[in-house]
Amino acid sequence: xxxxxxxxxxxxxxxxxxxxxxxxxxxxxxxxxxxxxxxxxxxxxxxxxxxxxxxxxxxxxxxxxxxxxxxxxxxxxxxxxxxxxxxxxxxxxxxxxxxxxxxxxxxxxxxxxxxxxxxxxxxxxxxxxxxxxxxxxxxxxxxxxxxxxxxxxxxxxxxxxxxxxxxxxxxxxxxxxxxxxxxxxxxxxxxxxxxxxxxxxxxxxxxxxxxxxxxxxxxxxxxxxxxxxxxxxxxxxxxxxxxxxxxxxxxxxxxxxxxxxxxxxxxxxxxxxxxxxxxxxxxxxxxxxxxxxxxxxxxxxxxxxxxxxxxxxxxxxxxxxxxxxxxxxxxxxxxxxxxxxxxxxxxxxxxxx
Ligand SMILES: NC(=O)CC[C@H](N)C(=O)O
Numbered sequence: 077x078x079x080x081x082x083x084x085x086x087x088x089x090x091x092x093x094x095x096x097x098x099x100x101x102x103x104x105x106x107x108x109x110x111x112x113x114x115x116x117x118x119x120x121x122x123x124x125x126x127x128x129x130x131x132x133x134x135x136x137x138x139x140x141x142x143x144x145x146x147x148x149x150x151x152x153x154x155x156x157x158x159x160x161x162x163x164x165x166x167x168x169x170x171x172x173x174x175x176x177x178x179x180x181x182x183x184x185x186x187x188x189x190x191x192x193x194x195x196x197x198x199x200x201x202x203x204x205x206x207x208x209x210x211x212x213x214x215x216x217x218x219x220x221x222x223x224x225x226x227x228x229x230x231x232x233x234x235x236x237x238x239x240x241x242x243x244x245x246x247x248x249x250x251x252x253x254x255x256x257x258x259x260x261x262x263x264x265x266x267x268x269x270x271x272x273x274x275x276x277x278x279x280x281x282x283x284x285x286x287x288x289x290x291x292x293x294x295x296x297x298x299x300x301x302x303x304x305x306x307x308x309x310x311x312x313x314x315x316x317x318x319x320x321x322x323x324x325x326x327x328x329x330x331x332x333x334x335x336x337x338x339x340x341x342x343x344x345x346x347x348x349x350x351x352x353x354x355x356x357x358x359x360x361x362x363x364x365x366x367x368x369x370x371x372x373x374x375x376x377x378x379x380x381x382x383x384x385x386x387x388x389x390x391x392x393x394x395x396x397x398x399x400x401x402x403x404x405x406x407x408x409x410x411x412x413x414x415x416x417x418x419x420x421x422x423x424x425x426x427x428x429x
Contacts (some may be wrong), residue, residue, distance in 0.1 A: 078173040080199035082183075083157065083208035085215075086190060090178055092155070095164035097171050098173035098245065099202030100214040102126040102152035105196035105362065106184045107390035108341035112358070113163065117151060118144040120228035120250030121318065121360050123292035124221050124425040126195045129152040130184045135160030143403065147250040150292075152227070153197045158181065165343035169359075171392050174197045191220075192362055199224035217333075218362065224293040225249050225271030225301075233270065233277070239263035240334055242422035243380040245283035247273055247301045249291030249319050258413045259287070264422065272300040275307035285313045288320030290399070295322035295363055313392035313419040317412075318361055321386060328391070330369030335382070338362035339398075343377035346398060348385070354378060355409050360401030367399070390421055 078091035081148065085103065106128040107116055113134045134156040153173040157180045167174040175197060187193065196211025198204060219348075228250030236256050241263035246256065249271045259266050267281040271291070278286060286308055288301055298319065305314065305327035316324045322332045339359040347354045366382040371393060375385030387394045401410035 077335075080197070080203055080206035081205045082175065083176065083205070083212035084186065084196065085193040085212060088207055089205045090182070092175035092199070093177035094106060094203065095159050095176055096172060096174035097203075098171060099198045099211050100126070100152045100173050101194070101196045101204070101211040101389060103192050103215070103218050103362075104128065104187060105192050105338060105340060106130050106180075106187055108343070108362070109358075110342070112342060112404050113146050113225040114139055114143040116360070117149050117167075119153065119188035119252055119360060120146050120150050121290050121292050123224060123228050123250065124218065125151050126153045126155065126197065127184050128180055128187070129156040130180055131156040131174075131365050132180070133160070134158070135163035138162050139166045145254060145403075146228075154309045155373065156181065175199050180232045183368055185327075187337045190413055192338060201381035206251040219294040219297065222297045225291060225298060228292060229271035231269055231270060234268045235258050236266040236268060237240055238265050240265055242284040242417055243267060243281060243286050243419040244287050244420065245278045245281045246287040246289055247271060249289050249301060249302060249323070251289035251291070252401065253400070254403050255289055255317060258294050258401045259416070262413055263378070264420070266419060270413075271298065271353060272303060274300070275304050278304055278308065283312065283417060284407055284422065285315060288316040288323050288417065289313070290318035290320060292319075293324060294334075295319050298323050310391050315393070315416040315419060316395040317399060317401070318397060319336055321397050322363055322365060324393060324395055325365045325369055325386065328369045328371065328393075330365060330371065331367040332363050333366045335364050339377070342402065344398060346374050346375050346384045347378050349375060354371065357384070357398035357400075357405045358406065371395070394419060
């Protein structure tokens with residue numbers, strides 16, 4: 077007998093098995109990633125979403141906190157064909173509902189055909205289909221989470237020290253830990269500032285480069301980060317990843333739009349228009365840049381031609397829609413962080429004799 081229910085906005089209620097009990101709601105999305113479940117489940121960009129894994133077995137190499145991208149589980153719930161006990165116990169310990177023994181192919185097909193949609197989950201011995209429907213009906217559209225940055229950002233500035241080769245002011249809109257460590261490992265000191273930092277807060281850091289991080293939800297809601305970009309445009313080099321690309325583009329006069337079902341996975345092909353080379357990338361986004369404003373398109377998605385990389389030599393801007401820092405990989409695009417530090421005119425550390 078089923079002890080979990082998944083209610084979809086199109087009226088269907090799917091039966092499943094409860095692996096971590098609870099009731100919740102969120103925007104239903106899917107990832108095709110076959111590794112990196114710990115990284116995905118701790119990626120702050122998944123806040124307010126219910127994450128379906130299309131790969132049928134999730135958890136086969138255990139759960140280790142060294143691989144986490146943030147301190148907590150970020151999606152509101154997880155759905156898989158089969159979750160291992162390790163993952164189910166981890167999610168139960170974090171009070172995040174999880175269900176399996178459901179046809180995830182049906183969920184993925186539905187999201188691909190009808191788009192990311194409101195979803196409700198009820199899991200556990202007393203769960204009923206009506207509970208799941210009630211949750212689904214209370215689910216807000218993503219763009220209505222206007223202050224979602226407050227859920228995922230640091231509340232006070234912090235500094236992650238590298239080797240002093242450059243000062244990076246990083247606006248934390250829900251940054252993945254590996255974005256920060258990719259910069260500190262290259263010697264940069266990263267000044268992590270809250271998502272609502274002001275231009276004065278950034279000026280106090282006197283950075284060599286401004287970096288806007290990834291993050292959840294609608295980039296148009298990150299008005300403070302857009303104001304910071306606007307204030308320093310042309311005066312300070314800038315870089316951004318994912319939400320960072322979207323925020324920088326909007327602030328410079330371009331715009332973004334919601335995609336039908338987005339890109340979430342670890343094998344999204346991206347073509348660099350200058351070299352002609354294609355690299356495999358990790359992605360997690362539901363919005364895309366549609367008007368690039370003053371920025372030039374440098375990279376595109378091979379599957380659907382959406383914008384994957386932008387730059388401006390006049391404004392010293394370089395951005396990526398995908399995740400060059402990707403753990404556990406692919407690591408084909410890690411060179412992005414070297415380009416960011418070149419933009420900052422970082423001084424290489426003096427080699428020891
Ligand atoms: N990973 C991200 O930064 C995601 C950006 C944005 N929230 C989107 O869904 O498109």
